[in-house]
Amino acid sequence: MKIFTARAVHTMDRGRPSAEAVLVDDGLVVAVGTLDELRAHGEAEVDDRFADKVLLPGFVEAHSHSFEGGQWAHTYCGWFDRTDPTGHVWPGCHSIDEVVTRLVEVEAGMDDPSAPLFAWGLDPIYFPGDRLEARHLDAVSERRRIFVMHASGHLATVNTAVIDAAGLADGPADEAVPRGADGRPTGELLEPAGMARAGDLFPSYYRSMASDDGIRAFGQLARNAGITTLTDLGSTNLANPKVRQRWRTITDDPTFPVRVSMFHNPAFGQGLDEQVDMVVGLRDESTDKLRYGHVKFILDGSIQGFTARLRAPGYLPTPGGEARGNGLWLVPPDEVAGRLEAFHRAGLLVHAHCNGDETVDVFLDAVEQVLTAAPRPDHRHTVQHCQLTTADQYRRMRALGLCANVFANHTWYWGDQHHDVTVGPDRAKRMNAAATALGAGVPLSMHSDAGVTPLGPLHVAWCAVNRVTPSGRVLGADERISVPEALAAVTLGGAYQLKMDHEIGSIRPGLRADFAVLDDDPFEIDPMALRDVGVWGTVLSGVPQPADGRA
């Protein structure tokens, strides 16, 4: 038995919200309390390494994707500062010139002259009126092939070395490889079909997202952010036994510092009945650190990509005044209820990606239909993202027993764009309405959708508490929530939606000894400083897991 003393232990458990120490045995919490109270359980070693730290339940990231780790095999060139798995902060690139400068530095350090240079994270939405083109990348190298993936994942920009090697200037022009006024390809390659024109580069980049090193990096990034339970929400084909074996081997390694809940996405699958059987069967392969048994639907696209399905009045017109069409369905609306019913009747938990409010309507209709036909207590089906979910929808979600996992990080990463470009000031202020969700009594979690935005529950909570954008505006002051509400959402709230709140998400006797170890007390500081609280690392099943550079 071991006692961890701390400056404070915040438990997220109403029966004992805070304490000065926690007693751990065999990976579980035995008790929280004062040192004297804990000694009542018998002899225990006192570990005071956290005496000046603050312990919270380990953070739960209930919507993330493992490619967050894989992309760090390549050079980051996004607009925001971003921390790599070793803890090194890569400053954001705020102009095309800064992107080029970053790539020049990295190129200069490459030994193999024939190796391609891959980069990622570029988001032209932050460079209005200017687009990265081949001519910019030619200043990095005229000979080395360069492939820059955009943050959306929908397009890449390549240099002239790629254009020439792949013969992209030959033959007639087409939509996947746009051309400039001079008739030459600009260097942009649109959608997978366009990126595939760059020969072996796209398959190589694509497959690197799911490498073993990438999965390990995903775990490191999580630990460095104080996360003890992660999700891979439908981005891995679980039907493939070799893929599951890789995850098993990596997560069984004691140095892999986090639990992962792997959701099945029916887009990777054949035949609904077979999929239901597969997911039910996979539960038996679950371990302490690797969980199977839940399902993720993706029903629409993204708001900043104009592919989420919106209720009227839809998207703002283009800067040129043209009306924008509505977004894309990824599943026929007529099929949503049938798919949900198959998994629901088997007792499985379904999380549905719904960015737009029209999509939420379709999902709620499906849930109501399925629950009427097949009532099931405590299903905990969850609407993921909820970016434009409205007050009436939250009230209906409450009535249907649904949970909300809100994409709070969007307020920071795209809040100004939503205000100015996608939906306009009114709806931008209502987006990611955590206060409305809580007011309606809907169980709440909040997420990063990593690698879309970086893993970092303290940042997610900071967004929901402050709703500040990079331009300095407070976007929807009335939807701000309190620090305790936000921290509950990224701990117990996530655990509840993963059906793990009897194991993790709070600190109390019998639960797993999973803690986030923080340098400061988030309950005591200025809420604007919440995202700046240092993370020492975590404790997983009672074992300290220091972040890189800590010990």
Add this chain to the structure above:
Amino acid sequence: MTGRRVPLTVIGGYLGVGKTTLVNRLLSATNGTRYAVLVNDLGAVNVDAELLESTGADRIVLSNGCLCCSLADGLTEVMFDLADRTDEFDHVVIELSGVGLPGPVARWGRAPGFVPGTTLVLAAADSVVDRLADPLVGDTVRRQLADADLVVLTRTDLVDTAGAAVARAAIATTTDAPIAAGPSAELPWSAIVEAAPPGVGAGSEVSDHVPAGPGFTTRAIDVSGAGIDDVRAWLEVRPADVWRAKGVVGAAEGPHIVQVVGRRIEISTAPESAATTPLVVIAPDEVGDALDQWIDRWTAGR
């Protein structure tokens, strides 16, 4: 990579329009073409038991050389895989989901390993009007039809003449692609889908291959010796309803593969050694006279 490039056909359309029926018909009557068909649900592939060679979790192999692949690893991964072994089949057919947009998928036709084939979008005569007016999916159906090279109007046996005319008029508001119509059992699917003219791919001889059936008509025209630009100019003034034309034209500049795919014309050079063929044209019965006049224009112009 094998260096070989095979045509890529995309079959789109909302739920219930007959996409899977079309796939099953193609696989059952292949004219010798080895299709690799990508489907969302392998369980819906329904061919004669005697054609089944092996059935796996993500793949069905048929004794006629065809292959059905699931999209379980995602389209991108499956396309990488197919591009690496294009010597094993002659033609890729992708069946989209009911809300898939054909355009972005058809663009794989210019990726390594592939050449563009036909983008067919199916619409059901008894539902397309309602679908286009549907507040949730109307815009999706409209965008699907706008991406079509050729629209196929199915389930025409379930509506009367007036109903079919209303369906055609609704489709015509979305696209200028020709509309092939008929009971699905009777349409010349393989002739419409197959990209390679006889003699280029694995197909049979021309004389065996000019299809015929109720509702449509075919012509075979010898355009050899002409300049390829003249052939193109003549094709551009074809009757609007021509569904398909294909041939290896012995043009003055050398052999060329000439295709009309609905509203699109594709002309590319063929190997010097390629055997030339007449240009085979497939069109609905009712444009037979216009077709003859158009052919007469060619003959008169020579």
